[in-house]
Amino acid sequence: MDKPKVAFYWCASCGGCEEAVVDLNEDILKVVEAVDIVFWPVALDFKKKDVEAMPDGSIAVSFINGAIRLSEQEYMVNLLRKKSGLVVAFGSCAHLGGIPGLSNFYDAKLSLERAYRLSPSTDNPDNIFPSEETKINGSTLELPKFYDTVKTLDQVIDVDYYLPGCSVPADLIMNAVTAILEGKLPPKGTVLAPDKILCDTCKRNETKPEKMEVNEIKRPYEVMLDPEKCFLEQGVICLGPVTRSGCGERCIEANMPCRGCFGPTSKIRDQGAKLVSSLASIFNTNDEKEIQEIVDTIADPAGTFYRFSLPDSLLRRRRLEV
């Protein structure tokens, strides 16, 4: 019998998710033994036309990482959707929009301005900007369209399962691959990770005081972080209360607060809005002026609370100037 065919693809991402696959170490050999990898641009030389030539539905599962920001990515994920039985959104960017999703605070023009003109490391004296069509020596070069809004994978195509994380931990990948190979899959739309919040599994929860109170919010670099105490108790924003567990607490172990890459649990619709609720509850004052003073110590609430999930949030992006 033919081995099930598997594809990997990347969209707006950093390459860390490809690294996560390689991080399976010896286990990757088990995967390769069980499946046929038919498309994986970062590692294997297959082309778009090879995928186009495959019969519809012939790929058992496509693992797609990265958010969607270019017309080319939109085309490729639609193509893979057509050719695949299952599509798994792989990693924070495909799942929630991820770090590239932060450019939803801007539009295409401002993002390109920044990258091609304003950033201090840019040297672009002729003001050359990428454009969809460039005429050169009588022929025309084409580039994909750069959209105003970064989207999650499921805002573009139908997605069967989600593997969360920036990047996805090896044990979750192996669990998912095993479940797919054995056909023991949960209902469609499930995030293949525990449905508990991070605080539930965080070691620091044990030392958390009964009543938590802060009168100032500090950024991690402004304070010597205690390696045992709850970050929120130390006045440092931690997204643990609104973030799914299952990551192995890699950041917490390194004495850094959770930044929310696993996204919310199934009970939370909007990660950032939920953190507003959670964080405001530990302000130690009921005085309006003092509340405002604490709020003033939070540098960038939207960017911090939606660090990985802005495109997945209820508003999806900063309001576009009309």
Next chain:
Amino acid sequence: METNTFEPKIVGFLCRWCTYQGADLAGTSRMEYPPNLIPVRVMCSGRVDPSFVMQAYSEGADAVVIFGCHLGDCHYQEGNYKAMRRYHLLKKMIEELGIEPQRLQLEWVSASEGERYQKEVSRIFSEVRELGPLDLNNGKAQSNG
């Protein structure tokens, strides 16, 4: 002069112990005020999760108002204080998302203050009419956007 005919959609979360009854009083007393506020009865202003506010915006509200009991009068002791803390943080967050601060308001109206309810709804109505539509769907609905 051109007159402003924009009819804003305003979602109001009304605490059932105070403002909801205040609004009732305004009604039974036949006080007139703009019909643009859609009241949602909640058990306490402290029950209003910031996600409710975000959902209202995403579904087309031009403004959201949270109405609760005067400070010190909360039926559950301090639900309105909790609402106030969230309100200030949420307000800062929505500004970063390009939503004017006047589109989120917090007001205290007791059960006996029908007139205050009428006055506040009228004031908020004129402010939001002045601001114009929030028009988030323009950003969200565009398929290639």
